[in-house]
Amino acid sequence: MRLSRYFLPVLKETPSEAQIASHRLMLRAGMIKQASAGIYSWLPLGFKVLRKLENIVHEEQVRAGHIPMLMPTLQSAELWKESGRYDAYGPEMLRIRDRHDRDMLYGPTNEEMITDIFRSYVSSYRDLPLTLYHIQWKFRDEVRPRFGVMRGREFFMKDGYNFDLTKEDALHAYNRHLVSYLRTYERMGLQAIPMRADSGPIGGDDTHEFLVLAETGESEVFYDSAVTDIRLGARDIDYDSVDQCQAVMEEFTSLYARTDETHDEARFNEIPEERRRSARGIEVGQIFYFGTKYSEAMGATVQGPDGKSVPVHMGSHGIGVSRLIGAIIEANHDDKGIIWPEGVTPFHVGIVNLKQGDPDTDAACEALYAAITAQGLEPLYDDRNERAGGKFATMDLVGLPWRITVGPRGLKTGVVELTSRRTGESEELNPEEAVRKLA
């Protein structure tokens, strides 16, 4: 992409309404624009990152054997009256009446709708196990929307639902989700720690939240510092293997790690003192096993092997896709701007032309642009007629992992400068070497 043809409305001033770094930087880097409280337009740069995260989530869900689909944002109140949650959900639910006086709502989550889909088509245990998911906009009329996309009212969420014949099968689905979530966050360059949590209005007994440690996080958490040493890494997981998924679940959840709602001071004090941590965290996902809560209320039953009709065991599993962008920036920035992890960066490398209009410099930049693109990477080429200082500031703010600086002085000796955004280290290389280093 050439910056002269892109739409990247960066702000020089720090917006006063933004209280935390990620919100400030997303506004300043031209990623989002507030439309009304807690509701944002995703400008091209922000949209690009959102799509990248969405793709990672899709890839990891499909890898785990879960099936993508799409449900609408607007739902009929009827299903929610059946489950009993129409009244229980409270003022966080945005209620709408259509022209025929029908009660509608903007979905805050989709347990009811998916259960209705399930009961409409599935009637035999032979069709199980089944896990369906979608990535769709949600609306919750939060009392205090704040911190930009971290606590929006409209937000983008992946929510998946498993349907199983037995509790054991449903717990395998739970563990499968736990593993796939760990892999998802690691691909985004994040450490998200599963912590025992409270189930809130979704209901149920078994639930873990995934928390990214951050001073600006809204959750209070308590954990054994040894949990932060565990990584999933590149290990190969067979998602069909009950034992493998359970082993990962146990590895990641055996050490003490809880949110304040389930915190147990006595158990916490059993951890060696030097490993006891209390901190703040950002909730970037949650998994639930809730058994037959919705299937019983809504008649989602299947015929078992013995011919008897039984309600299915269910769970639901969510990832806050739009919130994750805030969490990634909270964990990856400095006072100049964002520092994107490689897996989610909107462009791979920035090209800064120090002397726009100089034929040799322009030609060298164009050649780099073509060579990088041919490698399957996306460059962002600052081809504007601007001073070098302004171009560097924009690149630092936007935070691409690499910058290649091209100027007449270097070109005289055949070199360009390759700079790492994270370390700030630069080296002079000939253009071919610089391109090779990016791969």
Ligand code: ATP
């Ligand atoms: P919170 O405790 O932050 O209000 P929640 O527990 O109500 O979140 P869930 O119902 O578990 O949220 O939804 C799944 C995920 O969706 C959360 O883990 C979070 O990452 C994301 N999410 C929830 N509410 C919001 C919001 N208002 N803005 C952005 N993301 C959100």
Ligand code: MG
């Ligand atoms: Mg909430």
Ligand code: MG
């Ligand atoms: Mg929560």
Ligand code: MG
């Ligand atoms: Mg939650």
